[in-house]
Amino acid sequence: MIERLNPDVAIIGGGIAGCAAALALRKRGLSVVLMDKGFCGAGASGVNFGGVRRQGRSLVELPLATRSRAIWDRLPELVGEDGEFRATGHVKLARSETDMAFLEKYAADAADWGLDLKLIGPNAVRDDHPWLGRKVVGASLCADDGQANPRLVGPAFARAARRAGADIRELTRVETASFDGENFEVRAAGGLVVESRWLINVAGAWAGKVADWFGDGMPINTQVPNMVVTEPLPFFIDRSIGVCGGDIYLRQVDRGNVVFGGGAGWGDIELDRSRPRTEATQGSIAKLIDLIPALKGAMVIRSWTGFEGEMPDQLPVIGPSLTLPRLLHAFGFSGHGFQLGPAVGEVLSELVVDGETLTDIKAFALGRFRPSWQSGRCKG
Amino acid sequence: MAEAIVIIGAGPAGVRAARTLAKAGHRPVLIDENMRVGGQIYRQPPPGAERAPDALYGFEAAKAVAIHRALDGLDIDYRPETLVWNAREKVLDLTGPRGSERLAFDRLIQATGATDRSIPFPGWTLPGVFSLGGSQIALKAQGCAIGRRVVFAGTGPLLPLVAYQYAKAGAQVAAVLDTSSFATKLKAAPGLLVLPKLFAKGLYYLAQLKRRGIPVIEGVDGFALEGAAKPEAITWRRGTETGRIECDAVGAGFGLRSETQLADLLGCAFAFDDLTRQWLPTKDAEGRASEQHLYLAGDGSGIAGADAAELAGERVAWTLLGDIGQAVDGTRIAILDRGLARIARFRRAIEAAYPFPHRLHAAIPDTQIVCRCEGVTAGHLKFQVEQREASEMNRLKAYSRLGMGRCQGRMCASAGAELLSHWRDVEVGTVGRLRGQAPVKPVPVA
DSSP states (O other): OOEEOOEEEEEEEHHHHHHHHHHHHHHOOOOOOEEEEOOOOSSSHHHHHEEOOOTOOGGGEEEEEEEEHHHTHHHHHHHSSSSTTTOOOHHHHHHHHHHHHHHHHHHHHHHTOOOOOOOEEEEHHHHHHHTOOTOOOOEETTTTTTOOHHHHHHHHHHHHHHHTEEEEEEEEEEEEEOOSSSSSSEEETTTEEEEEEEEEEEEEGGGHHHHTTTTTTOOEEEOOOEEEEEOOOOSSOOSSEEEOOSSSEEOOTTTTTTEEEEEEEEEEETTTEEEEHHHHHHHHHHHHHHHOOOGOOOOEEEOOOOOOOEEEOOEEEEOOOOOSTTEEEEEEBOOOOHHHHHHHHHHHHHHHSSSSOOOOOGOOGGGOHHHHHHHHHOOO | OOOOOEEOSSSSSHHHHHHHHHHHOOOOOOSSSSSSSSTTTOOOOOOTTOHHHHHGGGGGGHHHHHHHTTTTTTEEEEEOOOOEEEEETTTEEEEEEEEEEEOOSSEEEEOOOOEEOOOOOOOTTTTTTEEEEHHHHHHHHHHHHOOOOOEEEEETTHHHHHHHHHHOOOOOEEEEEESSSSSEEEEEEEETTTTTTHHHHHHHHHHHHHHOOOOOSOOEEEEEEEEEESSEEEEEEEEEEEEEEEEEEEEEEESSSEOOHHHHHOOOEEEEEEEEEEEEEEETTTTSSSTTTTOOOOOSSSSOOOOHHHHHHHHHHHHHHHHHHOOOOOOHHHHHHHHHHHHHHHHHHHHHHOOOOOGGGGOTTSEEEEEEETTTTTTHHHHHHHHHHHOSSHHHHHHHHHOOSSTTTTTTTTHHHHHHHHTSSSGGGSSSOOOOOOOOEEEOOO
């Protein structure tokens, strides 16, 4: 049986970005159909570390990240719940003088982009966090960064979009999509055919495939973050914590569990099957104990992974198609899309409705991976 | 090169498999969490606390001793006190007396056994409340009772057995509350006669309880504990009838559930079993899982009891031997298969006599903790279903934390699924099952 829908906008992918886009588009009065192969917010949006962080990002990401940060404060009014967002601050630790020099330079550079970071010396960092191990020689604090529960945020956006009138189709795998010169036609499992003026590709690790269908092939790779959590422990880690190099990151949730990640799990995207790797888990455990010796002996109760799209320059792809009108892509968040997701949704809605966005997204254009296309365009 | 064969679990199934393989010239690795072989049913006390087999195992003493001695003189790489906490493809992650290590295998027999199945009831998280199996282990391994005045509640063949064992050991058993009615059991009696000896044993336990004047109340529709810090009394109801029994400890259990996490991590296919309302790894008639190098035997892949586990353990070893091109004993296999078929018929009658009382879930109050590890109440779960539109077990887990704690859902997933299906008014087999995640049991940060 064939079911035909004719919305203004079709969205492939129900992560935070896709659901936030659906919600924003509905608020601007457009009709939306969103399709996800599984459940909304259950992919990278739901299995990531849960960092809501601007510190450490590539400088060109800061305008988008700053816009997103403001939305995180407004989640209750926007989607009806706070997603356990807490502005706990984010501390980036230096484990060498080279690291510290890096943090100092980043703080100076980021100040030009409006990000207020506080550098902390070797004594002060231990005064602030007496539980840190000896390898830590300094830190940089972004007091306004924080953390949230990734399992709650994506679904909350999906429900808000649905309440606003978006047609959210879960367990609906998109099989093909095409453009007839006028409209897009998306065919999904179960006989669903969606014909729309606009198409937004926010399919996460699978977005490269969708881009390929339209000649927008991008050099996307797959990341499989290796995540681990301990049993609940007395609360003492009051900040979200990262390190220079990014090989270990951790936070302690209100309930007391310490969530930490580092290294890569195993995954086969064709099978849609991913698993933590013991080597990665043990590697991050060793680094965790180096940072916070008191965690030695705590019990690990769970580990998990998921698929995330990764670009060679570690920057997402956000913007219009190189080949077709009214086709937008946003993917390849390279392990830091959770914080950005809410703003990406708004930006996408602006690109559809207004044809432009005031947020600077130039650095994310698809053209950067097609120098010939770019230069040709310049000449023309 | 010889096949690297690993057996997980040294209960009746794992021991029989190991013996069969060793006698066929292999040196299997036999991994077990316990200190000594025997599994839960034939659990041996720790060294220094031994007692006579008759006192420990009653009617089953001869079988228990046979299992304990089955590996004597055989060359087996036996690794007690070792936990398999993760498995992927052909590698196991172990932690035990030798520390953490990885173990590669060519073929794997999973004889992972079972644990009690729980249904939350008011007071079930109080100290002094044990599972039925836990009550039995306290008696068998430690030689102690769970309380001075004990009530056993729930259902299943273990219920009268444990009550009888406690009474026989001199403990005061205040009552037995069975959610299965006398009429239900009577209806199942013809099927139980498939194995007359086992049926007679069940009747004997009940008769012994009656002889000692222990009230056995059948067809109970629910129970709750009184007491803030420990159980003081248990109240029960049956239709409009109610009762109250003073006690200081409760052993509660509702049949058994297979330990299937490793099978899940290994990618075995699962199917929902309507009779027992559980998800089980699928296996063919010869004990092969969906993955051809993986084998399943014993209660870890469907509850059938210790006798069946012994037969299945040996059977699956023969299957494995056949699969690697070794000669097999066809006559012996036919005997094993006939025995297993007979027990399977008996087992269906047991399930009919002691049906899993899923009706009890409807009465769970909103304040009741369902997931003990994470402190998730029924009301919190209901919120996820009604407000956050959780329609499936992994969504329910993601939103509520049910099954995210130390036990990884081993104790609460059944109740979570029953509640989810009750609130959504759909069959419990349609709400999915929790995805397994390593570690199967907690492992230290070290």
